[in-house]
Amino acid sequence: MKIKIFNRGLSFSTKLMLLITAAATVIGACIEFRTGLVILILSLIMTAVHFISENIRNEKIESISEDIDGILHGCDHIAFDRYSEGELSILESEISKMTVRLREQQSILKADKIYLADSLADISHQLRTPLTSMNLIVSMLARPQTTEAKKNEMLRETSELLRQVDWLLTALLKISKLDAGTVRFRTEEISLEELLRKACTPVQIPMELREQRLIVEADGSFSGDILWTCEAILNIVKNCMEHTPDGGEIRVTGADNPIYTEIVVKDTGTGISPEDLPHIFERFYKGSDSGDKGFGIGLALAKKIIVSQNGTIKAGNRPESGAEFTIRFYKSTV
Numbered sequence: 001m002k003i004k005i006f007n008r009g010l011s012f013s014t015k016l017m018l019l020i021t022a023a024a025t026v027i028g029a030c031i032e033f034r035t036g037l038v039i040l041i042l043s044l045i046m047t048a049v050h051f052i053s054e055n056i057r058n059e060k061i062e063s064i065s066e067d068i069d070g071i072l073h074g075c076d077h078i079a080f081d082r083y084s085e086g087e088l089s090i091l092e093s094e095i096s097k098m099t100v101r102l103r104e105q106q107s108i109l110k111a112d113k114i115y116l117a118d119s120l121a122d123i124s125h126q127l128r129t130p131l132t133s134m135n136l137i138v139s140m141l142a143r144p145q146t147t148e149a150k151k152n153e154m155l156r157e158t159s160e161l162l163r164q165v166d167w168l169l170t171a172l173l174k175i176s177k178l179d180a181g182t183v184r185f186r187t188e189e190i191s192l193e194e195l196l197r198k199a200c201t202p203v204q205i206p207m208e209l210r211e212q213r214l215i216v217e218a219d220g221s222f223s224g225d226i227l228w229t230c231e232a233i234l235n236i237v238k239n240c241m242e243h244t245p246d247g248g249e250i251r252v253t254g255a256d257n258p259i260y261t262e263i264v265v266k267d268t269g270t271g272i273s274p275e276d277l278p279h280i281f282e283r284f285y286k287g288s289d290s291g292d293k294g295f296g297i298g299l300a301l302a303k304k305i306i307v308s309q310n311g312t313i314k315a316g317n318r319p320e321s322g323a324e325f326t327i328r329f330y331k332s333t334v
Contacts, residue, residue: 203241
């Protein structure tokens with residue numbers, strides 16, 4: 001409720017002006033009665049003007065205080081434009097800036113809460129699938145009629161499911177560190193061919209089992225964080241491996257120039273469907289042909305690592321057949 005300034009009594013400055021008026025009137029009256037009367041009238045007029053202007057100013061301050069209180073209590077429609085003139089305009093301008101900033105922060109916090117809730121739901125869904133499978137396997141292992149061969153097969157399947165869960169949790173931990181900005185990328189020099197071969201080492205045996213051919217060709221050098229960059233390239237090559245049929249080919253090439261270092265990964269698979277292409281780097285997005293083994297986190301993690309090192313990544317389809325990923329690490333800010 002708004003409290004009028006009149007109910008608060010006279011301010012200190014008004015009382016001081018009245019005291020000065022009385023003193024000046026007495027001194028003037030001692031000199032001459034008419035002089036004292038003129039001084040009294042002029043002083044009373046000045047005191048009244050001061051009192052009225054001070055009252056108006058205080059009412060504006062009270063109004064601003066009420067508007068700020070409204071903002072703190074969730075009011076979204078505050079009209080600060082009525083303070084656009086007068087001595088309170090600077091205060092009004094700063095409060096307006098603060099209000100805009102508070103509303104922006106509120107919108108960001110709401111978006112973060114929604115994103116967190118969606119992420120938790122996605123993580124729960126991703127974990128539920130392998131855990132449900134493991135629960136079924138355990139119940140089947142407890143059956144007396146299950147043969148030894150079948151038990152060994154189910155144990156191998158359980159081991160694979162545990163490996164997938166471990167990879168998912170590790171990837172989520174890495175991407176959460178990147179989101180929080182706690183990762184400090186190191187700058188190291190390494191030949192581009194050595195970087196690519198180091199990144200592709202973990203998939204060489206799985207590719208041999210699939211009878212897939214891996215070709216690595218590169219020229220030049222790379223400057224950046226070797227371990228994190230290998231993680232990004234590995235996730236891309238692994239994605240290509242999973243979408244390339246047995247007997248297919250994956251080609252990883254690299255080139256260096258004064259502007260950027262480019263890495264291109266190509267496969268001879270079926271390519272990326274047009275409806276999946278705009279979303280392929282989104283977190284937890286699984287394409288129509290990804291099956292049940294993918295978690296939709298590998299390419300998102302790869303992009304996060306690359307972008308954090310002043311890089312870009314683009315996905316597309318080759319004219320003949322297969323997918324193509326183009327990575328560029330720029331040597332200056334773009």
